[in-house]
Amino acid sequence: MVEKILPGLFRIVLPLSGNPLREINSFVFTSNDRNLIVDTGMNREECLEAMEAGLDEIGVDLERTDILATHLHADHQGLVATLLREGSRAFMGERDVEVINGSGDYWTESGPMGQLAIKAGFPADVLRASLENHPGFKYGPQVPVDFVGLKDGETIGIGDYTLQVVLTPGHTDGHICLYEPNAKILLSGDHVLGDITPNLQAWGDDEDPLGDFLTSLARVDALDIDLCLPGHRALVENCSQRIAELVEHHRMRADEVVEILDQGPRNAYDTAGRMTWDIVAPSWDDFPIMQRWFATGESIAHIRYMEVQGRIERDFVDGQTLYRSVARP
Numbered sequence: 242m243v244e245k246i247l248p249g250l251f252r253i254v255l256p257l258s259g260n261p262l263r264e265i266n267s268f269v270f271t272s273n274d275r276n277l278i279v280d281t282g283m284n285r286e287e288c289l290e291a292m293e294a295g296l297d298e299i300g301v302d303l304e305r306t307d308i309l310a311t312h313l314h315a316d317h318q319g320l321v322a323t324l325l326r327e328g329s330r331a332f333m334g335e336r337d338v339e340v341i342n343g344s345g346d347y348w349t350e351s352g353p354m355g356q357l358a359i360k361a362g363f364p365a366d367v368l369r370a371s372l373e374n375h376p377g378f379k380y381g382p383q384v385p386v387d388f389v390g391l392k393d394g395e396t397i398g399i400g401d402y403t404l405q406v407v408l409t410p411g412h413t414d415g416h417i418c419l420y421e422p423n424a425k426i427l428l429s430g431d432h433v434l435g436d437i438t439p440n441l442q443a444w445g446d447d448e449d450p451l452g453d454f455l456t457s458l459a460r461v462d463a464l465d466i467d468l469c470l471p472g473h474r475a476l477v478e479n480c481s482q483r484i485a486e487l488v489e490h491h492r493m494r495a496d497e498v499v500e501i502l503d504q505g506p507r508n509a510y511d512t513a514g515r516m517t518w519d520i521v522a523p524s525w526d527d528f529p530i531m532q533r534w535f536a537t538g539e540s541i542a543h544i545r546y547m548e549v550q551g552r553i554e555r556d557f558v559d560g561q562t563l564y565r566s567v568a569r570p
């Protein structure tokens with residue numbers, strides 16, 4: 242599906258079958274000189290077919306087209322290697338480029354993420370299946386891409402548009418949004434989404450992605466935005482209102498985590514099993530494996546935030562990190 246949003250700006254909706262996200266938005270800027278594709282879909286046949294059909298309909302020549310990924314997730318950059326032509330450039334936030342380039346043992350049980358999952362209480366079989374089935378592992382680009390790392394405040398000119406890079410860590414450490422001050426549009430990637438909540442994952446003890454995310458939301462909220470173009474689902478008309486809803490959602494989730502730990506120390510996996518989720522399943526053990534993975538990463542993000550706030554402390558017992566709530570200061 243192709244939709245014209247503004248002169249020289251189109252949306253192509255790409256399907257993500259079997260994924261709770263359902264679809265991803267790719268935004269395409271066209272001009273007489275160069276074109277720019279923002280976010281590509283996964284490295285899957287169905288995404289490539291929809292992308293090629295959409296580009297055809299708009300009349301985009303890939304030989305004159307650069308590609309930008311708002312962040313490193315496979316649904317946003319999985320097809321970059323396939324679509325990129327010689328002499329064209331691929332962009333991503335510089336921090337996410339660093340992470341991708343240093344991700345050698347990322348998908349192994351002995352890598353930093355696997356080790357943290359074991360400390361978080363992940364059963365060994367669930368961990369193995371999670372890493373093997375992770376979309377980042379399955380649907381990322383098959384060959385490495387030489388990304389140009391973008392810094393906060395850099396601009397990219399395309400036709401009548403000047404896109405400003407706004408660094409928005411949270412959903413990923415190097416996530417970027419693109420702001421166009423004259424058109425008052427924000428390409429928000431997975432930083433602001435309309436009818437779903439951007440997933441936050443913490444797989445490092447020194448990270449505070451929820452804290453970063455809230456700071457980045459405030460940053461975007463200070464911009465004058467008429468229309469927000471998110472990475473998934475419907476366009477967001479009232480960005481400021483949506484940001485307020487997201488802040489409130491995470492405040493409630495962070496309180497919920499503390500309430501769960503008020504009842505006694507737990508690891509992150511068990512804490513996630515007691516949190517409120519949209520998924521309909523008879524019990525935590527019946528959650529699809531990947532959803533248990535993302536839920537646990539999300540619970541760690543909220544635990545870490547409250548740990549930084551001084552509301553949660555941790556002990557390391559028998560190879561696992563156990564968290565407990567501490568009285569309000």
Ligand SMILES: [Zn+2]
Binds near residue numbers: 312314
């Ligand atoms: Zn994402």
